[in-house]
Amino acid sequence: MSFFGRNIKKIRGVKGLSQKSFAELFDLKRATLGAYEEGRSEPKIETIIKIANYFSISIDSLLTSDLTVNELLRFKEDLILNHALDEKEKLVGIPYIAEKNITNYCSYAENPSFIEDLPVIHLPIDDEKSLRAFAVTNLEMTDNDKGLYPKDIVIAEYVSKEELVDYGNGEVVVAVLDEEVILRKIYFIGDEVIFKAAHKNIEDKNYPKSSIKELWLIKYSFIKRLPEVGDEVENKLLFLERELLKLKNRG
Structure with missing residues (x-):
């Protein structure tokens, strides 16, 4: 089995592309791309060539080696790693x-x-x-x-x-x-x-x-609505306090 699936997953991470966005770039279905990344399926040679050419990566490197992030960054200058992603909470x-x-x-x-x-x-x-x-x-x-x-x-x-x-x-x-x-x-x-x-x-x-x-x-x-703040008993007590204050001020 080639390193293709692992490498394209790394490319997506470096580029900041979702599976859907990456798949659309190369006329693939999202499910097909998922199968590549999980090693459940191997791509056609036409797909390999398209991806290698688009990211300026040799076909040999894409298929036979576990590419590092630094290597990916050297392949093409516009593959920019966003270091801030490591600091953000994962979703x-x-x-x-x-x-x-x-x-x-x-x-x-x-x-x-x-x-x-x-x-x-x-x-x-x-x-x-x-x-x-x-x-x-x-x-x-x-x-x-x-x-x-x-x-x-x-x-x-x-x-x-x-x-x-x-x-x-x-x-x-x-x-x-x-x-x-x-x-x-x-x-x-x-x-x-x-x-x-x-x-x-x-x-x-x-x-x-x-x-x-x-x-x-x-x-x-x-919930798709604004919850009530405070309970019914608390609201009634506040209402009574206001009414008592009004009576006191009148006297």
């Missing part, structure tokens, strides 16, 4: 499943190309596990005007099959089934899984435990 790219993609996600969640083509949310999250971002599409997790509303976004961490035994005690999860993605609290009773909504008027959903294709534990949420 994690998280695949985002929007409302329009949720149905397709049930069918293609295990397809790497489908995942690579999803939009990506970049966040300063320190998490080594696989993450997904899901759009909230209903009011099932609302209670007394609190909770998650449509258009909010939840960030969830992958739960492996082996880890399932540690869950099922009321955690808020995203569960992927054959034809449905469920955002609720999860409970395991024997071989059955029960999904409970926070909304009191919504009935539970019961399925066999084996029907879960993927399970994601919610770790963060992002």
